Amino acid sequence: xxxxxxxxxxxxxxxxxxxxxxxxxxxxxxxxxxxxxxxxxxxxxxxxxxxxxxxxxxxxxxxxxxxxxxxxxxxxxxxxxxxxxxxxxxxxxxxxxxxxxxxxxxxxxxxxxxxxxxxxxxxxxxxxxxxxxxxxxxxxxxxxxxxxxxxxxxxxxxxxxxxxxxxxxxxxxxxxxxxxxxxxxxxxxxxxxxxxxxxxxxxxxxxxxxxxxxxxxxxxxxxxxxxxxxxxxxxxxxxxxxxxxxxxxxxxxxxxxxxxxxxxxxxxxxxxx
Amino acid sequence: xxxxxxxxxxxxxxxxxxxxxxxxxxxxxxxxxxxxxxxxxxxxxxxxxxxxxxxxxxxxxxxxxxxxxxxxxxxxxxxxxxxxxxxxxxxxxxxxxxxxxxxxxxxxxxxxxxxxxxxxxxxxxxxxxxxxxxxxxxxxxxxxxxxxxxxxxxxxxxxxxxxxxxxxxxxxxxxxxxxxxxxxxxxxxxxxxxxxxxxxxxxxxxxxxxxxxxxxxxxxxxxxxxxxxxxxxxxxxxxxxxxxxxxxxxxxxxxxxxxxxxxxxxxxxxxxxxxxxxxxxxxxxxxxxxxxxxxxxxxxxxxxxxxxxxxxxxxxxxxxxxxxxxxxxxxxxxxxxxxxxxxxxxxxxxxxxxxxxxxxxxxxxx
Numbered sequence: 001x002x003x004x005x006x007x008x009x010x011x012x013x014x015x016x017x018x019x020x021x022x023x024x025x026x027x028x029x030x031x032x033x034x035x036x037x038x039x040x041x042x043x044x045x046x047x048x049x050x051x052x053x054x055x056x057x058x059x060x061x062x063x064x065x066x067x068x069x070x071x072x073x074x075x076x077x078x079x080x081x082x083x084x085x086x087x088x089x090x091x092x093x094x095x096x097x098x099x100x101x102x103x104x105x106x107x108x109x110x111x112x113x114x115x116x117x118x119x120x121x122x123x124x125x126x127x128x129x130x131x132x133x134x135x136x137x138x139x140x141x142x143x144x145x146x147x148x149x150x151x152x153x154x155x156x157x158x159x160x161x162x163x164x165x166x167x168x169x170x171x172x173x174x175x176x177x178x179x180x181x182x183x184x185x186x187x188x189x190x191x192x193x194x195x196x197x198x199x200x201x202x203x204x205x206x207x208x209x210x211x212x213x214x215x216x217x218x219x220x221x222x223x224x225x226x227x228x229x230x231x232x233x234x235x236x237x238x239x240x241x242x243x244x245x246x247x248x249x250x251x252x253x254x255x256x257x258x259x260x261x262x263x264x265x266x267x268x269x270x271x272x273x
Numbered sequence: 274x275x276x277x278x279x280x281x282x283x284x285x286x287x288x289x290x291x292x293x294x295x296x297x298x299x300x301x302x303x304x305x306x307x308x309x310x311x312x313x314x315x316x317x318x319x320x321x322x323x324x325x326x327x328x329x330x331x332x333x334x335x336x337x338x339x340x341x342x343x344x345x346x347x348x349x350x351x352x353x354x355x356x357x358x359x360x361x362x363x364x365x366x367x368x369x370x371x372x373x374x375x376x377x378x379x380x381x382x383x384x385x386x387x388x389x390x391x392x393x394x395x396x397x398x399x400x401x402x403x404x405x406x407x408x409x410x411x412x413x414x415x416x417x418x419x420x421x422x423x424x425x426x427x428x429x430x431x432x433x434x435x436x437x438x439x440x441x442x443x444x445x446x447x448x449x450x451x452x453x454x455x456x457x458x459x460x461x462x463x464x465x466x467x468x469x470x471x472x473x474x475x476x477x478x479x480x481x482x483x484x485x486x487x488x489x490x491x492x493x494x495x496x497x498x499x500x501x502x503x504x505x506x507x508x509x510x511x512x513x514x515x516x517x518x519x520x521x522x523x524x525x526x527x528x529x530x531x532x533x534x535x536x537x538x539x540x541x542x543x544x545x546x547x548x549x550x551x552x553x554x555x556x557x558x559x560x561x562x563x564x565x566x567x568x569x570x571x572x573x574x575x576x577x578x579x580x581x582x583x584x585x586x587x588x589x590x591x592x593x594x595x596x597x598x599x600x601x602x603x604x605x606x607x608x609x610x611x612x613x614x615x616x617x618x619x620x621x622x623x624x625x626x627x628x629x630x631x632x633x634x635x636x637x638x639x
Contacts, residue, residue: 130623133627135598
């Protein structure tokens with residue numbers, strides 16, 4: 001039997017997935033799902049993520065769940081068929097507000113030119129604060145190194161993986177940077193770096209009020225999923241993931257309102273101006 | 274510089290050359306099978322040497338009659354850099370011809386390496402490290418009694434088993450070793466020194482602390498390292514194992530076929546994959562590191578304890594391993610499935626480790 005190479009599981013923030021607009025079909029495997037090429041150049045079919053459960057909808061044949069990290073939402077679906085039943089059992093054991101680690105397959109579907117992302121969990125387990133901090137440390141380090149490699153790649157007219165490797169980047173980082181430079185030459189990496197840098201410290205605590213304020217504002221700007229405003233629960237979950245207390249979130253929301261950055265469109269729903 | 278028959282000397286070979294003609298001694302010759310989608314392929318690799326130095330080679334075909342120690346003429350080979358090292362490549366266009374009766378003096382050249390970079394591809398090396406765990410044994414060689422010393426040699430990147438024929442090793446001494454040989458035994462690398470190897474006392478320019486390694490950086494079997502990551506599964510054959518108390522054989526039944534009267538004892542085995550965001554690695558562990566993880570003491574883990582069952586142990590492993598973040602110390606070994614880690618100690622991720630880990634990651638951006 002020919003052994004198959006294990007599909008790499010990418011540690012990514014929700015925002016890296018959400019900002020992705022490029023799919024790459026896999027021609028080597030029949031009926032294989034496409035890879036998602038993210039703005040940081042990751043070529044993804046499997047992810048390993050963490051976040052807080054903000055919504056859960058469990059039915060007999062299917063469980064849907066929303067998971068929020070400090071940058072946005074992940075959407076999870078597990079079915080009670082032969083392939084997904086274990087994932088469904090795991091999702092069913094979790095409750096809103098639980099902090100979890102999920103490894104799963106990233107699937108996509110397109111509607112009117114927009115790509116929607118969904119994760120079919122293979123493993124979903126409740127984790128503690130220390131494990132979350134560990135994930136944040138590693139994920140932010142990965143994202144920052146990729147961002148630096150992308151900037152180095154963008155300085156060259158025709159960047160190659162070999163050139164970047166000579167500069168000290170790993171094979172994976174170099175290949176990601178070349179893919180990112182090719183597919184997302186105009187992507188603004190500064191926002192992603194700001195988020196990743198804020199989560200680099202061991203306490204996963206962004207230092208200073210400004211960073212917290214920017215995180216909350218950024219979240220409100222980017223997570224108005226249904227056009228009715230960003231939900232307070234989602235903001236709170238994202239902020240908690242970034243180790244920001246509820247009291248501080250309330251204070252930041254008030255300040256952002258007074259500063260004219262956001263407004264409360266309906267009860268506990270916020271829109272950026 | 275060319276020698277009498279206009280062959281280039283090995284030390285003058287530059288990378289990126291085609292149609293190279295060489296005369297060299299086969300210093301070492303090994304073969305390896307690789308499996309891929311196209312089936313099974315065998316390739317050969319080893320070291321060529323002459324009076325100017327040595328160079329590694331890879332051959333996709335090699336005459337079966339030629340052995341290590343033979344002097345050969347190689348026509349139409351090429352040179353190319355791989356992992357920053359120049360190598361000779363012998364392919365289907367090349368010709369390897371035996372030069373019967375000839376001998377060549379070979380000048381040994383040793384690469385200066387850290388323990389994490391050791392591999393059998395470059396078997397002759399120089400390195401530095403600290404000696405620990407010295408044991409000695411007497412053996413007979415060519416009718417003469419000789420002392421054999423075993424120890425661990427460690428630097429700031431890893432640990433390796435060191436074997437010395439005749440030359441004594443001093444516990445705790447920091448040494449510089451020139452001309453040791455790397456070989457592989459039972460999936461682990463080991464280093465051998467003999468009377469031609471130089472061993473000099475030295476002062477290490479670094480402190481040996483916990484060697485935290487990213488999974489993506491593990492390319493060879495390397496001992497004494499610490500890895501971290503989320504366990505993303507648990508092998509289905511993990512669980513309670515029964516063994517014969519006399520011969521330690523694993524029992525499928527409650528009786529050992531060789532020692533039916535001997536009582537059985539409990540052992541524990543688990544295997545799982547960890548993922549640290551840079552890569553993944555299979556880890557296997559036994560009773561010593563795993564019992565504390567599942568909250569059992571050696572005194573509890575005995576057949577007379579009726580609270581211990583296969584199902585109970587399986588549940589504990591399922592509860593304590595998949596999805597959890599761990600810090601794992603151990604040795605990486607090589608087997609048919611590739612590289613895997615033998616766990617020496619395992620602990621859930623903790624704040625103290627995170628502080629060290631954070632400093633390590635942040636150092637990348639300074």
